[in-house]
Amino acid sequence: MPEGLPIDHEHVLNGTMVGYAQQLIVCTGQRNWTSRIEDDGKDQGWGNLVRGLKSLMGRGGPYLDPFNNILVTNSSLKPSPSTTNHSTASALLFPAFKYIPSIPTSIDPSSTTNSPTNLKTFIRAFLLPKRLHATQTSLSQSKQTSLTRTPELQSTHFPDTIDISHSPTILICGHSGRDKRCGIMAPVLETEFQRVLRGVGFDSVGSEIEGGVSGGVDAPNHANVGLISHVGGHKYAGNVIVYIPPKMMVRSSGSGSGPTLHPLAGKGIWYGRVEPKHVQGIVDETVLGGRVVTDHFRGGIDRNGDILRL
Incomplete structure (x- = not known):
């Protein structure tokens, strides 16, 4: 045990975990990152994935949902060899227990199709909730549909997904x-x-x-x-x-x-x-x-x- 570390041994640990719906473990192959992970990985697929998710699911994004907290975490796990450029990334998703070796990182705001090159397709397939919170039933039907998961996209656009x-x-x-x-x-x-x-x-x-x-x-x-x-x-x-x-x-x-x-x-x-x-x-x-x-x-x-x- 390293000596001299100021570890809190006083507070009760139970209940100190952040509440989240899913945790996306981004495979970077690195063992450390800048303080804000969205500022890291310039010209890297994994960096573009984190930034894209923040822009789409964070404040002001089209998929912002206060009841659907996706914990995006970088990891030292190595990405798939298929992610050779900045346009794709690899990640594990829990508690879905899935490994997605090739996730598109590009965002095409003009696209109205479920193109596999669009990060929105990944979000709609895996990250949106299966059902909305009870307080969101007042939203229009089209808005409710846009904020709800479309699981059939998983098999049609991400056939290489592996169940852990x-x-x-x-x-x-x-x-x-x-x-x-x-x-x-x-x-x-x-x-x-x-x-x-x-x-x-x-x-x-x-x-x-x-x-x-x-x-x-x-x-x-x-x-x-x-x-x-x-x-x-x-x-x-x-x-x-x-x-x-x-x-x-x-x-x-x-x-x-x-x-x-x-x-x-x-x-x-x-x-x-x-x-x-x-x-x-x-x-x-x-x-x-x-x-x-x-x-x-x-x-x-x-x-x-x-x-x-x-």
Whole structure:
């Protein structure tokens, strides 16, 4: 544990997680970013994706919805080799548990079609809510339709989307451009998570998300581990998010019993004040056992986007 870091050990962690409907994990291949991630990645596909989402879903954007908070987060996970220029980017989406290797970053305001080269198509396919909040029923029917997801666009325009059904994803805030505490803690925790996960049977652990068993986003015995940008609560470093895939199984402790569905399948669990000495316990209890470590619990999200509290 690095010494001298001003970590808040006084406040209760439960309930300190930011509320969100979905978290988009943008694959940058970098391990740190500027303070405002929308100012980073000039002439990079991932940078254009973040800026485009902010312009379309942020203040003044056509898809602004105060009840649909999309948490856009940069990560050290490497983008697909197909994203060779500034026009496409790769990302993981939770709690939908999907990997979209090629997302268009261009915005064509004159387009009225569902062109796959239009970022609006991606937003309408994945990021808009399935249904609007009850207070929005007073909006015109056309406005309600424009703010509601069109899921059939996923298969017609993003056929290469991969479901993350079996591989857990562990994300560690390492954004030293925002706060040195996470910048110092994250690499230490990343190394320890990789070591512990390999020790319990994950043959492939890391930020490579293409290429089969050696780095597939949903390959057998694989775990995705990466650093991410600011998610709030730097004073609670280290901050760790554990996403348990919807089809992950656990071995039953009963004699002669087969594997059963993971108790936290399809959920994301946020932890704070994580030190290297806690990593083995988090892997044993949460990743393998399906139990929440209450002393570190900041909050969570289920497959429907509902926020979890203790």
